[in-house]
Amino acid sequence: MTDLYQKQRAMRAMRKAAMQRGVIAVLDVGSTKISCLILRFDGVNLNDESEGVGSIRGHSSFSVIGSATTASRGVGFGEVLSMREGERAIRTALQSAQKLANIRVDHVIACFSGGKPRSYGLAGEANVQNQVVSEQDIARVLSACDVPDYGDSREILHAQPVNFGLDDRSGLDDPRGQLGERLYTDVHMLTVDEKVIRDLAHCVKRCDLELAGVASSAYASAVSSLVEDEQELGAACIDIGGGATGVCVFLKKHMIYCDAVRLGGEHITRDVSMGLQVPIVTAERIKTINGGLFATGMDDRDMIEVRGDTGDWEHDRRLVSRTELIGIMRPRAEEILEEVRNHLDAAGFEHLPSQQIVLTGGSSLIPGLDGLASRILGQQVRLGRPLRIHRLPQAYSGPTCSSIVGLSLFAAHPQDEWWDFEMQPEGYPARSVKRAVRWFKENW
Amino acid sequence: MSQINSDRYAPFDPAPSLWSYRLLRLMLSPFLRRLIFYGIPVLLLIGVGLLNLTNEQRREQVLTAFNDLKMFVTERPEFMVNLMSLKGASVSVMQDIREVVPIDFPVSRFDLDLDHIRQIILGLGPVKDANVRVRSNGVLQVDVVERAPAFLWRRENGLEVLDETGIYVRTGASRLQHRDLPLIAGEGADSQVAQAQQLFEAAKPLRERLRGLVFIGERRWDVVLDNGQRLMLPEKNPVLALERLIAINQAEDLLERSVKVVDFRLQHRPTLQLRRRAMHEFKQTKLMQLGQIND
Numbered sequence: 001m002t003d004l005y006q007k008q009r010a011m012r013a014m015r016k017a018a019m020q021r022g023v024i025a026v027l028d029v030g031s032t033k034i035s036c037l038i039l040r041f042d043g044v045n046l047n048d049e050s051e052g053v054g055s056i057r058g059h060s061s062f063s064v065i066g067s068a069t070t071a072s073r074g075v076g077f078g079e080v081l082s083m084r085e086g087e088r089a090i091r092t093a094l095q096s097a098q099k100l101a102n103i104r105v106d107h108v109i110a111c112f113s114g115g116k117p118r119s120y121g122l123a124g125e126a127n128v129q130n131q132v133v134s135e136q137d138i139a140r141v142l143s144a145c146d147v148p149d150y151g152d153s154r155e156i157l158h159a160q161p162v163n164f165g166l167d168d169r170s171g172l173d174d175p176r177g178q179l180g181e182r183l184y185t186d187v188h189m190l191t192v193d194e195k196v197i198r199d200l201a202h203c204v205k206r207c208d209l210e211l212a213g214v215a216s217s218a219y220a221s222a223v224s225s226l227v228e229d230e231q232e233l234g235a236a237c238i239d240i241g242g243g244a245t246g247v248c249v250f251l252k253k254h255m256i257y258c259d260a261v262r263l264g265g266e267h268i269t270r271d272v273s274m275g276l277q278v279p280i281v282t283a284e285r286i287k288t289i290n291g292g293l294f295a296t297g298m299d300d301r302d303m304i305e306v307r308g309d310t311g312d313w314e315h316d317r318r319l320v321s322r323t324e325l326i327g328i329m330r331p332r333a334e335e336i337l338e339e340v341r342n343h344l345d346a347a348g349f350e351h352l353p354s355q356q357i358v359l360t361g362g363s364s365l366i367p368g369l370d371g372l373a374s375r376i377l378g379q380q381v382r383l384g385r386p387l388r389i390h391r392l393p394q395a396y397s398g399p400t401c402s403s404i405v406g407l408s409l410f411a412a413h414p415q416d417e418w419w420d421f422e423m424q425p426e427g428y429p430a431r432s433v434k435r436a437v438r439w440f441k442e443n444w
Numbered sequence: 445m446s447q448i449n450s451d452r453y454a455p456f457d458p459a460p461s462l463w464s465y466r467l468l469r470l471m472l473s474p475f476l477r478r479l480i481f482y483g484i485p486v487l488l489l490i491g492v493g494l495l496n497l498t499n500e501q502r503r504e505q506v507l508t509a510f511n512d513l514k515m516f517v518t519e520r521p522e523f524m525v526n527l528m529s530l531k532g533a534s535v536s537v538m539q540d541i542r543e544v545v546p547i548d549f550p551v552s553r554f555d556l557d558l559d560h561i562r563q564i565i566l567g568l569g570p571v572k573d574a575n576v577r578v579r580s581n582g583v584l585q586v587d588v589v590e591r592a593p594a595f596l597w598r599r600e601n602g603l604e605v606l607d608e609t610g611i612y613v614r615t616g617a618s619r620l621q622h623r624d625l626p627l628i629a630g631e632g633a634d635s636q637v638a639q640a641q642q643l644f645e646a647a648k649p650l651r652e653r654l655r656g657l658v659f660i661g662e663r664r665w666d667v668v669l670d671n672g673q674r675l676m677l678p679e680k681n682p683v684l685a686l687e688r689l690i691a692i693n694q695a696e697d698l699l700e701r702s703v704k705v706v707d708f709r710l711q712h713r714p715t716l717q718l719r720r721r722a723m724h725e726f727k728q729t730k731l732m733q734l735g736q737i738n739d
Contacts, residue, residue: 088457208466
């Protein structure tokens with residue numbers, strides 16, 4: 001626990017150093033592509049109150065000066081599966097981005113979707129020392145949170161205070177300076193497999209860069225594709241990527257739940273490949289060009305030429321109707337969305353005041369996915385695109401890049417985390433998990 | 445078949461090798477970039493230049509080439525000055541200017557120091573003001589304003605012509621040549637020409653008889669009339685005194701009488717000095733009057 005705290009604080013210090021240098025790279029390690037953006041901060045003090053408020057604070061102060069995308073190698077389910085290949089892929093992206101930016105970058109903030117993320121709700125309470133709530137009081141109440149036993153091989157990725165209560169008031173955003181006696185807090189904690197972070201850190205280290213922060217890519221996508229009122233009233237961002245689908249629920253502008261389904265667009269491609277007996281590359285092409293989820297009468301007559309390279313003329317010159325293709329793709333898409341539905345049900349998504357579903361990620365480009373999602377997930381479904389950030393290339397404005405854009409926003413203005421406050425020396429009193437469970441039930 | 449086509453399916457990896465990646469990052473580090481793209485080339489250029497210049501012959505060559513280039517520009521016909529045009533000067537002054545301004549035409553416009561030429565021309569006595577410039581078609585235009593002669597100053601060693609501010613214009617040959625100029629005399633008279641001018645203005649009623657002014661003891665003026673008559677003016681307010689005297693003269697024809705000197709140095713006590721004969725007659729008359737009384 002203390003070890004992690006020190007590590008995270010070290011990363012925060014690294015991020016601060018990067019801000020002072022004014023240049024930082026953000027890296028999205030996905031299963032299909034690895035993207036890298038290089039951001040330049042124009043010397044704006046991000047702590048300055050005049051630089052906007054709320055979630056757009058500080059966003060005007062940076063611009064993208066370099067960008068690169070490369071196909072992933074050695075990455076699957078949002079995790080680095082083969083170290084050497086993964087490292088080479090990450091190096092490719094970093095090198096092209098640095099070349100384009102014509103600047104050397106030493107710090108990188110990375111995000112990934114794998115590692116079996118799990119959400120925990122923590123609660124803590126402490127007495128306010130001098131009637132007025134100070135930074136120390138918040139630190140104390142945070143360290144008073146009872147941490148559940150999340151396993152030895154897991155590591156905390158995010159631990160964000162999402163709610164503060166003072167005496168009989170709750171729902172406070174920032175209790176500092178308020179009068180009260182007893183301070184409560186609710187913390188959302190996200191853990192992932194330690195190995196995944198370690199592998200990623202190793203790959204980055206092999207590229208001579210320092211890791212200045214890690215984030216969950218589901219969280220990053222939600223930051224960029226949920227609009228402000230969706231974040232406030234409650235919404236789920238479904239980032240359907242290549243190897244994994246991230247689910248992230250926002251309420252009151254805080255992430256309150258995050259999970260990942262280890263299914264994605266690659267599985268659809270694989271199904272197409274198996275069903276049509278074509279290579280993966282061909283299947284991917286057919287899926288992106290002709291893919292769909294709702295068959296109509298027209299699709300029966302819409303014949304797709306399946307090109308192959310086996311040498312067997314009959315096999316290579318087959319014609320497949322689009323209905324057939326849809327018949328292959330749809331069950332897998334339904335499976336993914338049902339899996340998402342299960343996670344949302346487990347999280348108590350139906351209790352949220354607004355149940356907006358935002359689909360983003362590369363696979364959300366499949367025609368008809370929003371229609372399918374509205375049948376499975378709920379009526380309020382829309383396709384999400386990332387926010388525009390300054391000097392972002394046009395190629396990065398689609399839903400495939402929502403997590404890298406969100407990571408840029410996260411780099412510019414990170415959410416306060418547990419380790420941003422000074423740790424109290426008295427340690428962490430063990431408390432029951434019951435409180436956490438009760439808080440979940442109360443809130444969802 | 446599979447042997448031939450295997451290359452097409454060989455996974456293509458665009459990843460840079462670790463060392464090429466490190467080299468790129470090294471080349472992107474700001475200090476090294478500046479050193480390689482600016483520092484080393486500049487140092488090389490300077491080094492080669494200096495090495496070349498250590499050779500005496502080479503240095504001379506460079507200097508000659510530089511001078512040739514300079515000549516090539518400055519000696520273009522557009523920049524040459526061929527003659528000097530003088531305006532506003534009398535013939536003698538023109539000759540003087542041509543003598544004192546030592547220019548061998550044709551000369552480049554860049555070699556002319558117009559200010560220096562102007563100073564030289566201003567150093568000449570008769571020149572009040574001069575304007576020196578180079579006109580478009582290679583003419584050095586000198587516009588001269590001469591001093592106007594205002595006074596003739598008689599000194600021990602001859603006559604001098606002064607302008608209205610008392611500055612020497614030229615030497616006068618004889619009084620007859622400058623009949624129109626008022627005559628002044630005495631040491632230091634040139635410093636008081638303004639007052640002299642005022643006195644000449646005031647003495648207009650006496651114009652026919654006026655011969656000139658004499659500055660006495662570098663402090664006061666004497667008005668000299670014909671017949672050797674002399675009006676001695678005070679140091680202070682000589683003009684007022686002269687006007688008073690002229691008023692007396694107009695009322696009583698004082699100067700028509702046998703008066704040799706009218707002494708106005710003490711204003712409250714003007715004194716007359718009679719001519720010898722008049723004095724004698726005056727004495728006789730007085731004696732006669734006394735004798736009558738005595739008789």
